[in-house]
Structures are given as structure tokens and as C-alpha cells.
Amino acid sequence: MNRVALEVENLSVEFPSPGARGLFQPPATFRALSDISLSVATGEVLGLIGESGSGKTTLGKAIVGLVQTSQGQIQVDGTALDIQKDRDRHELARRVQMVFQDPFSSLHPRKTVGHTLAEPFRIQKTAGRNDQTTKVNALLERVGLSPTHAARYPQHFSGGQRQRIAIARAIANQPSVLVADEPVSALDVSVQAQILNLLDDLKSQENMAMLFISHDLSVVRHLCQRIAVMYLGRIVEIGPAKELAANPAHPYTAALMSAVPRVKARNKARSKPIVLQGDVPSHAAIPSGCPFHTRCWLYEKKGCPARCRTEVPSLDKVDSARQSACFYSTEVESPDNGA
Ligand SMILES: Nc1ncnc2c1ncn2[C@@H]1O[C@H](COP(=O)(O)OP(=O)(O)OP(=O)(O)O)[C@@H](O)[C@H]1O
Ligand SMILES: [Mg+2]
CATH class of the missing domain: 3.40.50.300 (P-loop containing nucleotide triphosphate hydrolases)
Known part of the structure; x- marks a missing residue:
């Protein structure tokens, strides 16, 4: 390095x-x-x-x-x-x-x-x-x-x-x-x-x-070589470009990547684009808890855990090179969410 x-x-x-x-x-x-x-x-x-x-x-x-x-x-x-x-x-x-x-x-x-x-x-x-x-x-x-x-x-x-x-x-x-x-x-x-x-x-x-x-x-x-993903003024995921694209550790990254044809083609599990619900909230009304939870497919899929609405996830290590601000970063991998 x-x-x-x-x-x-x-x-x-x-x-x-x-x-x-x-x-x-x-x-x-x-x-x-x-x-x-x-x-x-x-x-x-x-x-x-x-x-x-x-x-x-x-x-x-x-x-x-x-x-x-x-x-x-x-x-x-x-x-x-x-x-x-x-x-x-x-x-x-x-x-x-x-x-x-x-x-x-x-x-x-x-x-x-x-x-x-x-x-x-x-x-x-x-x-x-x-x-x-x-x-x-x-x-x-x-x-x-x-x-x-x-x-x-x-x-x-x-x-x-x-x-x-x-x-x-x-x-x-x-x-x-x-x-x-x-x-x-x-x-x-x-x-x-x-x-x-x-x-x-x-x-x-x-x-x-x-x-x-x-x-x-x-x-x-x-x-x-590396990518940082931003949402409402915060970094929600950062890590090596290849891994982040092939195997996102934040549901927002997964949604962005699912819209890229080349990533989709290589990753059959992610063949369906993830459609994010609604618009980005305004900076004046940032949602409580995880700022992304109001549009998050994983939040829905997990039955709307209270933690996502009340606690702000910090940007934590997922592995030696990657950080994600999601309580369920290990569950992002297969966003076959029916969206
Ligand atoms: N000088 C400024 N005064 C007040 N608000 C600002 C100023 N510059 C940017 N903003 C606001 O800060 C937020 C972030 O804006 P910014 O231009 O950094 O976004 P961006 O990610 O670059 O967007 P885009 O992809 O459209 O270029 C927006 O809500 C924008 O309206
Ligand atoms: Mg800009």
C-alpha cells in the first residue's frame, strides 16, 4: 500500500x-x-x-x-x-x-x-x-x-x-x-x-x-480501486471496488449495484434490479435511526426491526478492507427481495 x-x-x-x-x-x-x-x-x-x-x-x-x-x-x-x-x-x-x-x-x-x-x-x-x-x-x-x-x-x-x-x-x-x-x-x-x-x-x-x-x-x-457510497451526507459503505460491487455490505449499495448491467450479468442472484421506494428524504427531515430505513428493502424483508428506526448505525468494519453502516451488513448479500 x-x-x-x-x-x-x-x-x-x-x-x-x-x-x-x-x-x-x-x-x-x-x-x-x-x-x-x-x-x-x-x-x-x-x-x-x-x-x-x-x-x-x-x-x-x-x-x-x-x-x-x-x-x-x-x-x-x-x-x-x-x-x-x-x-x-x-x-x-x-x-x-x-x-x-x-x-x-x-x-x-x-x-x-x-x-x-x-x-x-x-x-x-x-x-x-x-x-x-x-x-x-x-x-x-x-x-x-x-x-x-x-x-x-x-x-x-x-x-x-x-x-x-x-x-x-x-x-x-x-x-x-x-x-x-x-x-x-x-x-x-x-x-x-x-x-x-x-x-x-x-x-x-x-x-x-x-x-x-x-x-x-x-x-x-x-x-x-475503492468506492465510498454516500447517502444523505454520510458514508454508508466503503471498500474495494470489486468486492463492493460483487458482494455489497449495505442494502443501499446493493440497490445501486443492481442497476448496473455488467454487475447484474455476472451475478445471477442479483438479476432483478432493486427498486428503492420513494425519494431521498430532505436534509431537513432526516429519518430517525438509520437514515436509509425509510427506503430500505432489507428493513422490510426483516419485518421492520425497531433498532433500524431508533439507533443510528455507525460505519463499522465488515472485514479488513471494508466498512458498512448497517446492523445487518452480513445479510445484504442476497438481495433477492422480490422488489
Ligand atoms: N452552498 C450551499 N448552501 C446551501 N446548501 C447547499 C450548498 N451547497 C450544497 N448544498 C446542499 O447540500 C446538499 C448536498 O449537495 P451536493 O451538491 O454536495 O450533492 P451531490 O451529491 O454533489 O449531488 P449531485 O449528484 O446532484 O451533484 C444538497 O441538499 C444541496 O442542496
Ligand atoms: Mg455534485
């Missing part, structure tokens, strides 16, 4: 509740992230999956310091970095970078690509005026573009090329951690694989730890 590059410990994030603000009271808040702990090693890709609103982007932003945390710690290369402190902020920007979903809004339209790519070198003072051009050219080549592209503006590029530029900007100062938030979901299907291959190559060549956020489970399984 390689060195741990990113370590998140008991991280929570609170946001003001929409519309709830008393005149003489502090604004009401809701927890978008609750007690998140995870680590990612150098050269490793950790996939982050979960339905819309589960907190994936918020976690990514908290790690790069774009969202203020209310509790917990983030360590990069063994050093705790606090976004509130100026010096740490500078250090965080060098060591942790993020690539966003939309390559059309993430690049300045009136700056040449060369200018945009030289910026990280200027800010971090990692290149003098003379070698900025050399470094920018090398960066363009590293992401599969050409030095001739430096003089052009973002509007001259396709979505895939823009995402290459955004990736180049992110890796300019060789960060230890790269957060990629749905980096291909806004791109044409035909170029998605190229960008995924680029990220896959870079994570080893640049020796980065990567947090890869995606809705596309087949992509996550292909690219990631």
Missing part, C-alpha cells in the same frame, strides 16, 4: 437551511455532511457515489477548501491544513486541486489558454517569467494538447479539449490530491473514455491520490 496522501477525519459541514432565518436567532442550519472519515493513498482512485444531493460535491469542495467545515480535520501528506489560515490556504491550493463537471464555465473566456495555464506557476511562484512558457508547453503536451494551443481562447476548443485544459491547470504544480467531480458527465460519450484514460494515466504518472465523483457506476468500477 502506498503512502496516504489524503486523510479526512470526522468531517462535518453545515449549511443555512433554505428559508429558515429568525430575526433575532442565528440562522437554522442543516448538516450536508455528517462525520465523514476516509483516506486515499498516492496512486489510488477512490470513487464517490450516491444519489443527487447526497453531499458528494460538498465533500470534494470541503477537501479543496471551497466550503467551510464545521467539524473535523483534513490532512494532506500528513499535515493538517486549516482553510481559515492564510498560509494553509496557499499550501492547500498547491497540494489539493479540483476538476469540475462543466468545462465551459470553469475557464476564463477572455484569457488565452497559455495565460490560464501559467497562472498556477505565478501564484505558487513555481516558475520564473522565462520558464513559464516552457512549463505551459510541457503541460499542454502532458494532457494531449499542443503548444500551439496556448495562444487560443477557450471558445476555440471542444468540451473534451476544455476539460483537458482544466485538468492541465489542476496538475500544474503536481498536487498530491486531485478531486474530479463528474469530470466527463458534460462531455460527448465519444470523448468520455479519452478523458477517463487521461485521468487514469495521470494518477500514476503524477503520483496523485484521486477522489473521483460520478453517477456512472460502470465508470467508477472501472477506474477506482
Whole structure:
């Protein structure tokens, strides 16, 4: 196992509740992230999956310091970095970078690509005026573009090329951690694989730890060594990608995986997709006990145990590499639940 590059410990994030603000009271808040702990090693890709609103982007932003945390710690290369402190902020920007979903809004339209790519070198003072051009050219080549592209503006590029530029900007100062938030979901299907291959190559060549956020489970399984599954701001299962897909230890993971054709084909017992009942509850009304119990097929199957309604399951070890937040994690294996 390689060195741990990113370590998140008991991280929570609170946001003001929409519309709830008393005149003489502090604004009401809701927890978008609750007690998140995870680590990612150098050269490793950790996939982050979960339905819309589960907190994936918020976690990514908290790690790069774009969202203020209310509790917990983030360590990069063994050093705790606090976004509130100026010096740490500078250090965080060098060591942790993020690539966003939309390559059309993430690049300045009136700056040449060369200018945009030289910026990280200027800010971090990692290149003098003379070698900025050399470094920018090398960066363009590293992401599969050409030095001739430096003089052009973002509007001259396709979505895939823009995402290459955004990736180049992110890796300019060789960060230890790269957060990629749905980096291909806004791109044409035909170029998605190229960008995924680029990220896959870079994570080893640049020796980065990567947090890869995606809705596309087949992509996550292909690219990631480990997967963390989020539900309502919590991690409900985390473990090696292959095992988690083939043999989930949380009923929510089982439901997500049952919708992936390749997993289904290999696993006859799971040939029927598990249909989750209802919508994700709102953050303002998180169910008591296990937050997932209101939609849980296993809860139903087990005759609605009171424990699931009253006790919050902690993220506990299932085996040496896997953790699950379900009281019945050993019974998830055959979700032939008649759903
Ligand atoms: N700046 C903010 N202020 C208030 N609430 C926010 C803010 N950012 C996110 N939220 C809320 O926090 C919750 C988590 O949002 P987040 O964007 O992290 O989810 P996500 O898992 O990335 O969803 P998606 O798959 O749609 O991208 C949502 O309820 C969202 O509305
Ligand atoms: Mg998101």
C-alpha cells in the first residue's frame, strides 16, 4: 500500500437551511455532511457515489477548501491544513486541486489558454517569467494538447479539449490530491473514455491520490480501486471496488449495484434490479435511526426491526478492507427481495 496522501477525519459541514432565518436567532442550519472519515493513498482512485444531493460535491469542495467545515480535520501528506489560515490556504491550493463537471464555465473566456495555464506557476511562484512558457508547453503536451494551443481562447476548443485544459491547470504544480467531480458527465460519450484514460494515466504518472465523483457506476468500477457510497451526507459503505460491487455490505449499495448491467450479468442472484421506494428524504427531515430505513428493502424483508428506526448505525468494519453502516451488513448479500 502506498503512502496516504489524503486523510479526512470526522468531517462535518453545515449549511443555512433554505428559508429558515429568525430575526433575532442565528440562522437554522442543516448538516450536508455528517462525520465523514476516509483516506486515499498516492496512486489510488477512490470513487464517490450516491444519489443527487447526497453531499458528494460538498465533500470534494470541503477537501479543496471551497466550503467551510464545521467539524473535523483534513490532512494532506500528513499535515493538517486549516482553510481559515492564510498560509494553509496557499499550501492547500498547491497540494489539493479540483476538476469540475462543466468545462465551459470553469475557464476564463477572455484569457488565452497559455495565460490560464501559467497562472498556477505565478501564484505558487513555481516558475520564473522565462520558464513559464516552457512549463505551459510541457503541460499542454502532458494532457494531449499542443503548444500551439496556448495562444487560443477557450471558445476555440471542444468540451473534451476544455476539460483537458482544466485538468492541465489542476496538475500544474503536481498536487498530491486531485478531486474530479463528474469530470466527463458534460462531455460527448465519444470523448468520455479519452478523458477517463487521461485521468487514469495521470494518477500514476503524477503520483496523485484521486477522489473521483460520478453517477456512472460502470465508470467508477472501472477506474477506482475503492468506492465510498454516500447517502444523505454520510458514508454508508466503503471498500474495494470489486468486492463492493460483487458482494455489497449495505442494502443501499446493493440497490445501486443492481442497476448496473455488467454487475447484474455476472451475478445471477442479483438479476432483478432493486427498486428503492420513494425519494431521498430532505436534509431537513432526516429519518430517525438509520437514515436509509425509510427506503430500505432489507428493513422490510426483516419485518421492520425497531433498532433500524431508533439507533443510528455507525460505519463499522465488515472485514479488513471494508466498512458498512448497517446492523445487518452480513445479510445484504442476497438481495433477492422480490422488489
Ligand atoms: N452552498 C450551499 N448552501 C446551501 N446548501 C447547499 C450548498 N451547497 C450544497 N448544498 C446542499 O447540500 C446538499 C448536498 O449537495 P451536493 O451538491 O454536495 O450533492 P451531490 O451529491 O454533489 O449531488 P449531485 O449528484 O446532484 O451533484 C444538497 O441538499 C444541496 O442542496
Ligand atoms: Mg455534485
